[in-house]
Amino acid sequence: MKQFSPGWTLIRIYTILVYVFMFAPIVVVIVLAFNPKQFGIFPMEGVSLRWFVKLAQNESIIDAFKNSLVLGSLTAVISTGIGILAALAFIRFEFPGKNTLNTMLLSPIMIPEVVLGVALLLFLRFLQQPKSFVLLLIGHVVLTLPYVLLIVQARLVGIKKEYEEAAKSLGANAFETFREVTFPLLLPAILAGALFAFTISFDDITATLFWATAQNQTVPVKIFSMLRNSISPEINALGAVMIVLTVTTPLLAGYLSRKFSKIKD
Template sequence: MKQSSLGWTFIKIHTLLVYIFLFAPIVVVVVLAFNPKQFGIFPMEGVSFRWFIKLAQNESILEAFKNSLILGSLTAVISTAIGILAALAFIRFDFPGKNTLNTLLLSPIMIPEVVLGVALLLFLRFLQMPKSFGLLLIGHVVLTLPYVLLIVQARLVGIKKEYEEAAKSLGANAFQTFREVTLPLLLPAILAGALFAFTISFDDITATLFWATAQNQTVPVKIFSMLRNSISPEINALGTVMIVLTVTTPLLAGYLSRKLSKVR
C-alpha cells in the first residue's frame, strides 16, 4: 500500500511539473505584456497597457491581423462547405472508392505540416506558379478540411435517417429535406467545425511560412519575423492577443455546440 501511495504521489508531482513546464512560459508572456518598462523585470513596477496601445498603432501588425482574419474566415467558409457535402456523401451514400476518398481527405491530419508545406510549394514550382494569397487559402483549406469533416461526420452518424425519409414521404424533395431537417440538426457540428477551422488557420505558422508572401503575412508569421529581428515588448502584447483568440474561439465553439444540441 505504501509503494502504491508513493507511486501515485510521484505521478501527481510529475504531472504538476509537466503542466508548469508547459504553461509557465505562456503566463510569463501574458504578465510581461502589461509591464510598463522596456525590459522584463520582476517584480514589475506597476501595470500598463502601453504595449497594447503601441501594438494598435503598428500598421504592419494591423495589416497582418487583417490578413489573418480574412484568411481564417475564408478558410472556415470553404472548409465547412466542402466538409458538409463530403460528410453527406460518405455517410448517406455508397459509391466505389468511398473509403479511399475519405482516407485521402483525412490524410493531412497524419502528415506533418512541414511535409505538406514543402510538397505544395514544390508542386507549384513545378507548375511554374508564383506564391499568392490564393495558394495560401488552398493550403489552409487542405489543413483544416479533415477537422471539419470529422466533426460533421460524427454528428451526421447520430442523426437517424428515418427523419429524412419521413420528410420525403410527406412530399419534400432532396433540397427541402436537407434545408428543413438535416441542416438544423447538423448546425451545432457545422458551427463548431467552422470555428475550429478558423482557429487552426489563424494560429498556423509551420506550413504558412512556406506559402505566405511579403504582402500576405499572417500574425504568427509576423511574430516569427519580429523575433528574428529583435525582442520587443510588443511581441508580448501580440502574443497575449493571440492566446486569448486561440483559446476563446474553441471554447466558444464547444459552448455553442452544446447549447444548440440541447435546443434541438
Template sequence: MRAWTLIRFYTVFVYIFMFAPIAVVLILAFNKAEFASFPMTGFSLRWFERLFNDPTIMRAFRTSLTLGLMVSAISTTLGVMASIALVRYEFRGKDLMTTFLISPVLVPETVMAVGLLIFLRYLHMPRSFGLLLLGHSILALPFVVLVVQARLVGIKREYEEAARSLGANPLQTFFSVTLPLLLPAVFAGALFAFTISFDNITATLFWRPSGMETVPTQIFGMLRNSISPEINALGFVMISVTAGVPLLAGGLARYFGRKNRARHPTRSLT
C-alpha cells in the same frame, strides 16, 4: 496510493511545464517596464496601445482575419458535403476517399507545405494569397470532416426519411432536418478551421507571397530582430484568439444542442 500520488504530481508538473511560458507572456504583456523582468515594475496598457497603432501589425491582423474567415467558409462547406457523402451513401472507393480527406492530418505539415509549393511551381504558379487560401483549406478540411462525421453518425436516418415521405425533396430535407441537427458540429468545425488558419506559421512561411504577413509570421519576424514588449502584447492577442475560439465553439455546440433538445424533446427519448 503512493503510485496514484506520484501520477497526480507528475500530471500537475507536466501541465505547469506546458503552460508556464504562456502564463509568462500573458503577464508580461501588461508590464510597464521596457524590458521583460520579474517582479513587474507596474501595470500598463501602453504596449497594447502601441500595438494597435502599428500599421504593419494591423495589416497582418487583417490578413489573418480575412484568411481565417475564408478558410472557415470553404473548409466547412466542403467538409459538410464530404461528410454527408461518406456517412449517408455507399460508393466505390469510399475508404480511399476517407483516407484522402484525412491524410493532411497524417502528413507532417512541412512536408505538405514543400510538396504543394513544388507542385504549383511545376505548374508555373507563383506564391499568392490564393495559394495560401488553398493550403490552409487543405489543412483545416480534415478537422471539419471529423467533427461533422461524428455528429452525423448519431443522427438517425428515420428523421430524413420521414421528411422525404411527407414530400420534401433532398435539398429541402437537408435544410429543414439534417442541417439543424448538424448545426452544433458545423459551428464547431468552422471555428476550429478558423483557429487552424489563424495561428498557422509553418506552412504559411512557404506559401505566403513576398510582402504579405500574417500575425504568426509577423511575430516570427519581430523575434528575429529583437524582443520587444509589443511581442508580448501581440502574443496575448494571439493566445486569446486561439484559445477563445475553441472554447466558443464548445459553448456554441452545447447551446445549440440544448436548444435543439428543447425544441424537439421526443428526439432525446428515441
C-alpha cells in the same frame, strides 16, 4: 483508512510539473504584456497598456492581423462547405472508392505540416505559379478540412436516417429535407467545425512559412519575423492577443455546440 501510495503521489507531482512547464510561459507572456518597462523584470513596477497601444499603432502588425482574420474566415467558410458535402456523401451514400477518397481527405492530419508545405510549394513551382494569397488559402483549406469533416461526420452518424425519410415521404425534395431536417440537426457540428477551422488557420505557422508572401503575412509569421530581428515588448502584447483569441474560439465552439445540441434534443 486510505493507504498512502508513493507511486500515485509521484504521478500527481509529475502531472503538476508538466502542466506548470506547459502553461508557465503563457502566463509569463500575458503578464509581461502589461509591463510598463522596456525589459521584463520581476516584480513589475506597475501595470500599463503601453505596449498594446503601440501594437495598435504598428501598421505592419495590423495588416498581418487583417490578413489572418480574412484568411481564417475564408478558410472556415470553404472548409465547412466542402466538409458538409463530403460528410453527406460518405455517410448517406454508397459509391466506388468511397473509403479511399475519405482517407485521402483525412490524410493531411497524418502528414507533417512541413511536408505538406514543401509539397504544395513544389507542386506550384512545377506548374510555374507564383506564391499568392490564393495559394495560402488553398493550403489552409487542405490543413483544416479533415478536422471539419471528422466533426460533421461524427454528428451525422448520430442523426437517424428515418428523419430524412419521413420528410421525403411527406413530399419534401432532397434540398428541402436537408434545409428543414438535416441542416438544423447538423448545426452544432457545423459551428464547431467552422470555429475550429478558423482557429487552426489563424494560429498556423509551420506550413504558412512556405506559402506566405511579404504582402500576405499572417500574425504568427509576423511574430516569427519579429523574433528573428529583436525581442520587442510589443511581441508580448501581440502574443497575449493571440492567446486570448486561440483559447476563446475553441471554447466558444464547444459552448455553441452544447447549447444547440440541447435545443435540438
